[in-house]
Amino acid sequence: MRxxxxxxxxxxxxLTTAGQTNYAQYVNPFIGAxxxxxxxxxxxxxxxxxxxxxxxVVKLGIDTYETNPQMAVLNGGFTPEGNVTAVSMxxxxxxxxxxxxxxxxxxxLTTTSAPVDILxxxxxWQHRVGxxxxxxxxxxxxxxxxxxxxxxxxxxxxxxxxxFPAGEKNVLVDLTHxxxxxxxxxxxxxxxxxxISISDDGTEYTGYGVYExxxxxxxxxxxYFCGQFDxxxxxxxxxxxxxxxxxxxxxxxxxxxxxxDTVGALFTWNDTATASTLRSRVGDIVHFCGEGVCV
Numbered sequence: 001m002r003x004x005x006x007x008x009x010x011x012x013x014x015l016t017t018a019g020q021t022n023y024a025q026y027v028n029p030f031i032g033a034x035x036x037x038x039x040x041x042x043x044x045x046x047x048x049x050x051x052x053x054x055x056x057v058v059k060l061g062i063d064t065y066e067t068n069p070q071m072a073v074l075n076g077g078f079t080p081e082g083n084v085t086a087v088s089m090x091x092x093x094x095x096x097x098x099x100x101x102x103x104x105x106x107x108x109l110t111t112t113s114a115p116v117d118i119l120x121x122x123x124x125w126q127h128r129v130g131x132x133x134x135x136x137x138x139x140x141x142x143x144x145x146x147x148x149x150x151x152x153x154x155x156x157x158x159x160x161x162x163x164f165p166a167g168e169k170n171v172l173v174d175l176t177h178x179x180x181x182x183x184x185x186x187x188x189x190x191x192x193x194x195x196i197s198i199s200d201d202g203t204e205y206t207g208y209g210v211y212e213x214x215x216x217x218x219x220x221x222x223x224y225f226c227g228q229f230d231x232x233x234x235x236x237x238x239x240x241x242x243x244x245x246x247x248x249x250x251x252x253x254x255x256x257x258x259x260x261d262t263v264g265a266l267f268t269w270n271d272t273a274t275a276s277t278l279r280s281r282v283g284d285i286v287h288f289c290g291e292g293v294c295v
Contacts, residue, residue, distance in 0.1 A: 005219065020286050029134040039081040041073040048076035048091040049132075051151035051158065058149045058283065059091040060158035062141060063102045063179060065125060071122070074099045075215070083125035084143060086177050087109040087151065089158055089282055090223070098187035100214035102179030104225045108162045108165045109170040110145045112266065118172055119241050119262055157283025164276055169269040171280070175209045176262045189214045194263045195255040202236030204228050205265055206227065230279040239263070
C-alpha cells in the first residue's frame, strides 16, 4: 500500500528549486471563477479551482450546487458561494454547455442521522464559511459543519485532508455522483454502472464508475479508482439502493444491478470526544484497465 504524501510536500513540488524565482506565487486560481454578479459563477469562465498539477488527469476539487437554476454554472465544480455536495477527482475548465465529470467522489459528514439521507445530497450539502484559499497545487475550504477540507493532487492521485471537530466522523463515497445540469438538458450527464470493494480492515477501497453524456454528449466511459485512508475506520460498509429510498447497508462489496442502482460506501470513525484529522489518497485514476490501480 502506497502511503499518503503530505499536502505540504505536494504543494512544494510545484515550486521552483532554491535560488530561483517562485513564479507560482503570482498565480491566482480564482481568476474566471466569478461573473459580473458578485458571488455568482454565471458569466464567468466556467473554471476549475482545486488541487492539480499541469496536464494531470486528476483535477481534485469541490463540487457545488447553486440554488438559482437560471444563474447556475456548475461546469468546473467550483462556484463562489454554491453549496458543497462532494469532493471529486475529475473536472474540466471553460467548457460551457452542460457540465462534464465531477466523478469519483468523497464527502465528509459529521452526522448521518435524519434529516440526512445519504442517497440525496440536498440533505447533507454544506454552506462554506469564511474565504476559500487556493494556490498552485493546493485548495482549502471550511464547511458549515466545522470540517476543514484541504486538497492537493498529483498526475494520477488526489490527497484529501479532513479536519473534523469533536463528534461524528464519516466519509461517504457515492459512485452515482456527477456534476448535474441545473437547468436540465439532453446533454445532462448520466450514471451507467459501478462497483466497489472494501478491504478487510476498511482502510482501502477499489472499484470503477461508468458515466455518459455531458457537454460533448459522449459515449459511456469507465474510470477505475483506489481510495486509501491513513487510519482504519471503526465501520466500513458498502451499500446498494436499487429503485429504493433506503440504502441496503452491509458487506464489503457491491455492484450495480441497473442504471437505477446507487452504489457506494460509508466509512465511520467512532472517536467522537476530540477533534482529529483524517487523510485520504484516491488514485490512480485511469480510464483503460482495472489491474494494478492500487499499488
